[in-house]
Structure formats: C-alpha cells, structure tokens
Amino acid sequence: MELVCVEDFEQQADRKLEKSAKDYYKSGAGDQFTLGLNREAFKRLRLRPRCLRDVSQLDISTTILGHQQKWPLGIAPTAMQKMAHPDGEIGNARAAGKAGSIFILSTLSTTSLEDLSAGAPDTTKWFQLYIYKDRSLTEKVVRRAEKANFKALVLTIDAPIFGHRRNDVRNKFSLPSHLCLANFQGEQANGVITEGGSGINEYVASQFDASITWKDIAWLKQLTHLPIVVKGVLTAEDAVLAREFGCAGIIVSNHGARQIDTVPASIEALPEIVRAVGEDLVVMLDGGIMQGNDIFKALALGAKTVFIGRPAVYGLAYNGQKGVEQLLGVLRKDFEITMALTGCQTLADIKPAMVTHESTYSKL
Ligand SMILES: Cc1cc2nc3c(=O)[nH]c(=O)nc-3n(C[C@H](O)[C@H](O)[C@H](O)COP(=O)(O)O)c2cc1C
Structure with missing residues (x-):
C-alpha cells in the first residue's frame, strides 16, 4: 500500500527496528x-483559509541564513542514524539535498563529519555541537566542521545532562558494537555508549560540560567565523539572551520532548519568542511536525523554517535514503496542498491571522 503520511512511515519503521533502537528513537x-x-498542540490550532486568490502557481522557496532552500523544512540532528539503516546520516543528508532542505548533523553521529561532507557535497549542512569538558576536543570538532564545509554551528543548549528516558534505562540502551561515534574515532570520547543503566546518559555525564553558561557562546564566537544557532530555546528570556550574545538564529525546541517533561510544546512556546526577538533573529522550530498543516501553522506564528527529527528517522528505517526521499516528497506535497487551500502563493502570503487557537471557536 502507498505510504501517504508520516504515520505510515512510522508504522513501517516500527516493524523494521529492533526494540531497543525503536525505543531509543521514539522515547520522550x-x-x-x-x-x-x-x-x-498543533491540532488545537485552527486554520482560517482565504479563497479566490489564484493559487495556480506556488513558490515555497525561502532563504535561511543566506542559503537558498526549496522549501521551509529541514532535517534536525538525530544521533546514531546507522542504527536505523546502513545508509545512515549520508542517506538522510543526500535525501535532504535532493529535496532542497538543510541537513543538521549530530555530534553523536555514526558517520564522521568529513565522510558526511564527502558523501553529500551538494546538501546545505549545519553541524550540531555539544560542548565537551575537553575544550580542545570541542575546538578540534569546530575546526573540522569549518573545513568540511558546514555552514553553521547549532549549539544545543537544552542538554547539559540527558533527560530520563525510562525505556532506555529499562533496555540498558547501548550503541550496537559494529557502530561507533564516528566523530571521535581515536579519541577518548569514542564508543563509550556501551553499558550501564542507560549507556548514553553515562556517556553524556562523563563527556559533556554541564557547567556551560551563556558566556561560553562568547568563547565559541571568538573561535569560529561560522554563524551560531542555539537550539533548545523555550522562553522569551533565553531568546533575548541569544540575541544579546550575538547568535544568528534560534531553534525553538524541546529536543523532541526527550529532556524534561511537562515543558510546553514547541509550537506553544513559539509566539512569546517571536514577539521578543523575531525582528532580529532567524527563529526556527522543531518538534511534532507531522504534516503540511503543521509547517504552515509554525510559519504563520513566525517561524522562518521548521525541522523534523523522528519522521526522517522513520523514512530512513523504512528504506534508507530512498525512504527519506519518499517521506520528504509526501510532506512537500502535503504542504503545497495546505498552501493552495489556504490561498497562499508564496510564504510571504502566510499571515498570523490565518491561524487561531481552538478556543476562538469553543466559545460559540
Ligand atoms: C532519536 C533522537 C536523537 C536525537 N539526537 C539529538 C542530538 O544528537 N542532538 C540534538 O541537538 N538533538 C537531538 N535530538 C532532538 C532533535 O534534533 C529534534 O529536536 C527533535 O527530534 C524534534 O522533534 P520531532 O522528533 O518530533 O521532529 C534527537 C531526537 C531524537 C528523536
């Protein structure tokens, strides 16, 4: 049967993935x-479509941090993609490139940043950074990202330690022994995700610098010419600090709900952040994007582009690079339908008034 929505890909992935990998990818x-x-939270927002506005030709292209994109959806960093399929990060990045989407490589990837760059030369690539206790190691990784043609650093700020993901602890989650953290081959920081309550939490606790503060953005800025995007902002207060410390953009994100529970959905947090810094910073969003309507709602509320994490992993698990290409095709088509049926020819036509909270109608 044809796969027509992200849930269809999710079901296929569920069949293919080993339990511990599936739990790792899906857990919050x-x-x-x-x-x-x-x-x-996306479903609590209602669309207010406009009609009779000539939607015979659509242009959904956009420019993000100076890079032309075919549409406002990119791929968020997710760790250890070869666990989903041998095509891994390269397959995912190539599919992103073909679709005209940004691909963000995780620090905790199973493909090194050099191999990724060589394998997907035509894709716009950003590198997601965790700051390690060993600052010389962090600096080395930044230099390698610059050299390997990554166009921005995405500093994840919501993970000084990792959240408590119960299934990973139950499963004693570990990276399968034929895979490794490819950015750290030959370094002490490689391959420690093997044992314990949840191997990944122990790895993070031993390697990541939990003492980092906003001042470390200044450290990072003097280290590199690459623009810095902070990922994991959920409040106007932190968005203002991101502006103060000279970041180029922010990704409104709760890390796919994997860090701390009962924080707001990313789409709920977006409006206060756009109000605070939307004029000055490129505000982006990830978390819960499953269909074209969701992309539209995020843009209407002020995001310049959105990213998907798990959906791309589902495409990858289903059929490697081809699976991600197919998934992106389904999402793109769905977004085009939303654009046409809301009366929007270009992204500039998407207006805040086209989205309202369900409570607008429940009073009736
Ligand atoms: C399996 C998995 C691994 C992830 N690994 C990372 C990571 O290494 N670095 C990071 O900044 N975010 C990571 N994230 C968070 C994603 O970048 C993104 O914020 C989240 O997946 C978006 O939500 P969605 O899965 O609903 O699209 C991960 C998420 C998942 C599901």
Whole structure:
C-alpha cells in the first residue's frame, strides 16, 4: 500500500527496528506528556483559509541564513542514524539535498563529519555541537566542521545532562558494537555508549560540560567565523539572551520532548519568542511536525523554517535514503496542498491571522 503520511512511515519503521533502537528513537522524557503535546498542540490550532486568490502557481522557496532552500523544512540532528539503516546520516543528508532542505548533523553521529561532507557535497549542512569538558576536543570538532564545509554551528543548549528516558534505562540502551561515534574515532570520547543503566546518559555525564553558561557562546564566537544557532530555546528570556550574545538564529525546541517533561510544546512556546526577538533573529522550530498543516501553522506564528527529527528517522528505517526521499516528497506535497487551500502563493502570503487557537471557536 502507498505510504501517504508520516504515520505510515512510522508504522513501517516500527516493524523494521529492533526494540531497543525503536525505543531509543521514539522515547520522550519522564511520563512522555510533552511528547504527545508536541503533536496535540498543533491540532488545537485552527486554520482560517482565504479563497479566490489564484493559487495556480506556488513558490515555497525561502532563504535561511543566506542559503537558498526549496522549501521551509529541514532535517534536525538525530544521533546514531546507522542504527536505523546502513545508509545512515549520508542517506538522510543526500535525501535532504535532493529535496532542497538543510541537513543538521549530530555530534553523536555514526558517520564522521568529513565522510558526511564527502558523501553529500551538494546538501546545505549545519553541524550540531555539544560542548565537551575537553575544550580542545570541542575546538578540534569546530575546526573540522569549518573545513568540511558546514555552514553553521547549532549549539544545543537544552542538554547539559540527558533527560530520563525510562525505556532506555529499562533496555540498558547501548550503541550496537559494529557502530561507533564516528566523530571521535581515536579519541577518548569514542564508543563509550556501551553499558550501564542507560549507556548514553553515562556517556553524556562523563563527556559533556554541564557547567556551560551563556558566556561560553562568547568563547565559541571568538573561535569560529561560522554563524551560531542555539537550539533548545523555550522562553522569551533565553531568546533575548541569544540575541544579546550575538547568535544568528534560534531553534525553538524541546529536543523532541526527550529532556524534561511537562515543558510546553514547541509550537506553544513559539509566539512569546517571536514577539521578543523575531525582528532580529532567524527563529526556527522543531518538534511534532507531522504534516503540511503543521509547517504552515509554525510559519504563520513566525517561524522562518521548521525541522523534523523522528519522521526522517522513520523514512530512513523504512528504506534508507530512498525512504527519506519518499517521506520528504509526501510532506512537500502535503504542504503545497495546505498552501493552495489556504490561498497562499508564496510564504510571504502566510499571515498570523490565518491561524487561531481552538478556543476562538469553543466559545460559540
Ligand atoms: C532519536 C533522537 C536523537 C536525537 N539526537 C539529538 C542530538 O544528537 N542532538 C540534538 O541537538 N538533538 C537531538 N535530538 C532532538 C532533535 O534534533 C529534534 O529536536 C527533535 O527530534 C524534534 O522533534 P520531532 O522528533 O518530533 O521532529 C534527537 C531526537 C531524537 C528523536
């Protein structure tokens, strides 16, 4: 049967993935309340479509941090993609490139940043950074990202330690032994995700610098000419600090609800952040994007582009690079339908008034 929505890809992925990998990809933190909310909150928003506005030709292209994109959807960093399929990060990045989407490579990837760059030369690539206790190691990774033609650094700020993902602890999640953290081959920081309650949490606790503060953005800025995007902003207060410390953009994100439970859905947090810094910074969003309507709603509320995490992993698990290409095709088509049926020819036609909270109507 033809796969027509992200849920179809999710079902296929569920069949293919080993239990511990599936749990790792799908889990949220704690009770997983926010995990559900990330999707639910989109459904609480209603579209207010406009009609008779000539939608015979659509142009959904956009420019993000100076890079022309075919449409406002990119791929968020997710760790250890070869666990989903041997095509791994390269397959995912190539599919992104073909679709005209940004691809963000995780620090915790199973493909090194050099191999990724060589394997997907035509894709716009950003590198997601975690700051390690060993600052010389961090500096080395930044230099390698610059050299390998990555166009921005995405500093994840919501993970000084990792959240409590119960299934990973139950499963004693570990990276399969034929895979490794490819950015750290030959370094002490490689391959420690093997044992313990949840191997990944122990790895993070031993390697990541939990003492980082906003001042470290200044450290990073003097280290590199690459623009810095901070990922994991959920409040106007932190968005203002991101502006103060000279970041080029922010990704409104709760890390796919994997860090701390009962935080708001990303789409709920977006409006206060756009109000605070939307004029000055490129505001982007990830979390819970499952269909074209969701992309539209995020843009209407002020995001310049959105990213998907799990959906791309589902495409990859289903059929490697081809699976991600197919998934992106389904999402693109769905977004075009939303654009046409809301009366929008270009992204500039998407207006805040086209989206309203369900409470607008429940009073009736
Ligand atoms: C399996 C998995 C691994 C992830 N690994 C990382 C990571 O290494 N670095 C990071 O900044 N975010 C990571 N994230 C968070 C994603 O970048 C993104 O914020 C989230 O997946 C978006 O939500 P969605 O899955 O609903 O699209 C990960 C998410 C998942 C599901």
